[in-house]
Amino acid sequence: MAERVAIVGCGQTKHDTKRDELSMHGLVREAATRALDDANMGWADIDAVVIGKAPDTFEGVMMPELFLADSLAAAGKPLIRVHTAGSVGGSTAMVAANLVKAGVHERVLTVAFEKQSESNAMWALAPVIPFAPPLVAGAGGYFAPYIRAYIQRSGAPDDIGIRVALKDTNNGLLNPYAHKQMKVTYEEVRDSIMLWDPVRFLETCPSSDGAAAMVMTSEAHASSGSAPPAWIHAMAWRSEPTMLAHQDKVNPRAGRDCAADVYAQAGISDPRREIDVAEVYVPFSWFEPKWIENLGFAPEGEGWKLTEDGATAIDGDIPWNPSGGVICSNPIGASGMLRFMEAAMQVRGQCGEHQIDGAGTALGHAYGGGSQFFAMWIVRNEKP
Amino acid sequence: MAEAEAAAVDMILCPSSVSYDYTCGEAATRFLVEVEKKRMVGQKAGAGALVYTPPRGTDPASGLPTDIEVEVGPRGTVTTFCVVNIPFAGQAVECPYVQAHILLDGADIPIFHLLQEVDAADVHAGMRVEPVWVPDDEMGPTMESIAHFRPTGEPDVDLDELRRDNHI
Numbered sequence: 001m002a003e004r005v006a007i008v009g010c011g012q013t014k015h016d017t018k019r020d021e022l023s024m025h026g027l028v029r030e031a032a033t034r035a036l037d038d039a040n041m042g043w044a045d046i047d048a049v050v051i052g053k054a055p056d057t058f059e060g061v062m063m064p065e066l067f068l069a070d071s072l073a074a075a076g077k078p079l080i081r082v083h084t085a086g087s088v089g090g091s092t093a094m095v096a097a098n099l100v101k102a103g104v105h106e107r108v109l110t111v112a113f114e115k116q117s118e119s120n121a122m123w124a125l126a127p128v129i130p131f132a133p134p135l136v137a138g139a140g141g142y143f144a145p146y147i148r149a150y151i152q153r154s155g156a157p158d159d160i161g162i163r164v165a166l167k168d169t170n171n172g173l174l175n176p177y178a179h180k181q182m183k184v185t186y187e188e189v190r191d192s193i194m195l196w197d198p199v200r201f202l203e204t205c206p207s208s209d210g211a212a213a214m215v216m217t218s219e220a221h222a223s224s225g226s227a228p229p230a231w232i233h234a235m236a237w238r239s240e241p242t243m244l245a246h247q248d249k250v251n252p253r254a255g256r257d258c259a260a261d262v263y264a265q266a267g268i269s270d271p272r273r274e275i276d277v278a279e280v281y282v283p284f285s286w287f288e289p290k291w292i293e294n295l296g297f298a299p300e301g302e303g304w305k306l307t308e309d310g311a312t313a314i315d316g317d318i319p320w321n322p323s324g325g326v327i328c329s330n331p332i333g334a335s336g337m338l339r340f341m342e343a344a345m346q347v348r349g350q351c352g353e354h355q356i357d358g359a360g361t362a363l364g365h366a367y368g369g370g371s372q373f374f375a376m377w378i379v380r381n382e383k384p
Numbered sequence: 385m386a387e388a389e390a391a392a393v394d395m396i397l398c399p400s401s402v403s404y405d406y407t408c409g410e411a412a413t414r415f416l417v418e419v420e421k422k423r424m425v426g427q428k429a430g431a432g433a434l435v436y437t438p439p440r441g442t443d444p445a446s447g448l449p450t451d452i453e454v455e456v457g458p459r460g461t462v463t464t465f466c467v468v469n470i471p472f473a474g475q476a477v478e479c480p481y482v483q484a485h486i487l488l489d490g491a492d493i494p495i496f497h498l499l500q501e502v503d504a505a506d507v508h509a510g511m512r513v514e515p516v517w518v519p520d521d522e523m524g525p526t527m528e529s530i531a532h533f534r535p536t537g538e539p540d541v542d543l544d545e546l547r548r549d550n551h552i
Contacts, residue, residue, distance in 0.1 A: 153552060195468075196467070
């Protein structure tokens with residue numbers, strides 16, 4: 001029988017453009033020591049370490065898990081590195097959780113990071129691939145055409161992307177760890193430079209240095225943390241082909257299937273009503289309405305109405321990304337784990353100024369590749 | 385006498401570059417050989433299967449080999465696009481430029497390419513386009529043998545047709 005899995009420690013760095021006072025070692029240790037402190041544990045209490053990050057070109061350092069094994073006190077213990085592109089923070093957390101769930105280990109430390117200031121993410125995401133001209137300008141250049149297709153398909157008003165950016169950027173002011181700390185107005189977002197038309201500068205995530213870490217345990221250690229534990233009720237992940245004819249890149253099947261699976265495990269039939277807060281991977285503001293539909297919070301073509309009506313605002317009926325989300329902080333490898341961890345922090349009551357009162361059920365979500373990999377979990381403040 | 389304080393070494397530059405040998409395989413070889421002749425081919429895995437271009441050798445939906453070759457293009461239809469205004473390392477074209485998804489006639493999956501000889505404001509889904517090849521002495525077995533695409537002036541393709549197959 002599967003073990004129940006509790007999240008008892010959560011830690012993250014202050015995310016910023018350039019944490020040049022910290023090496024890669026220092027960055028992961030800043031998050032990991034905070035998670036251990038929150039769990040009231042030391043390095044010796046940990047049975048296994050699961051680390052994740054996005055492509056190594058983001059730092060220009062291949063296989064950093066080799067030298068980070070020392071920094072994370074993994075000598076003599078299992079250490080596993082996970083990679084699923086942008087969703088890696090989510091799938092890393094899931095690998096760690098599954099080790100506990102399967103009864104393999106009792107106390108697992110999981111860490112995800114990116115130190116993007118050490119390389120150039122635009123360069124790393126604009127590879128020269130065989131049979132394609134070198135035209136794709138980073139993630140924005142890849143996703144902007146699909147955003148255009150979403151706008152056309154849904155008939156959404158042109159300013160929905162502005163509204164999401166306004167909400168998420170201003171939510172970041174409530175989160176001391178968020179990279180972007182700026183108050184913006186509708187006009188400032190609207191008038192910011194069009195980088196990849198239809199995507200504006202202020203509708204885009206930053207490039208960040210940052211890390212996130214969690215300590216997960218079996219039920220026997222669930223009360224060790226400084227706050228009540230978050231209990232994992234459901235986990236799901238999916239992938240789909242990179243290049244599939246007639247593939248729906250606006251409303252990807254892998255995302256729909258992943259959502260259906262995680263809701264079924266958690267006994268959720270109406271996510272908008274039954275989930276209290278969602279932390280969803282929205283690196284470009286238009287992904288909010290796109291994922292609202294993909295994850296079943298609204299019928300297809302109507303996701304933008306939740307944004308327009310303020311339903312996803314921090315005081316709305318289904319807050320999305322009260323932490324400021326990826327629009328405020330994007331250390332890519334850690335971004336998915338931050339979503340998963342913010343969900344856990346919400347049900348543990350640890351979110352300070354961006355805490356949603358009475359949050360009992362929360363969703364964490366990450367996606368990566370060209371909308372190819374998806375990972376989701378549902379956490380609650382009550383035992384499954 | 386006070387010793388001069390050593391300057392801290394905060395950051396060092398470590399240049400890194402790679403070039404790859406890529407084994408094309410049969411399907412891609414067929415495609416590239418034809419490109420050099422200003423023709424484009426796709427492949428499918430059976431009479432009713434969808435046409436892939438550039439072909440990868442297998443149909444990702446069925447896993448079957450795409451052993452039936454069909455000619456596609458050279459004309460096609462813009463499904464979606466973006467206008468790139470941000471310069472980046474390794475960039476081949478000056479900003480702003482239009483990066484378009486182009487569904488070649490007879491193919492079921494779009495390719496990405498540069499769209500020029502048109503004002504970015506006039507580019508739209510459904511627009512008909514054709515390739516402009518590089519000069520003959522520069523032609524080679526590479527997608528860069530296509531300098532860019534440009535509008536043909538033909539009537540637009542009905543968007544419902546593109547929508548039906550999830551292209552938009």
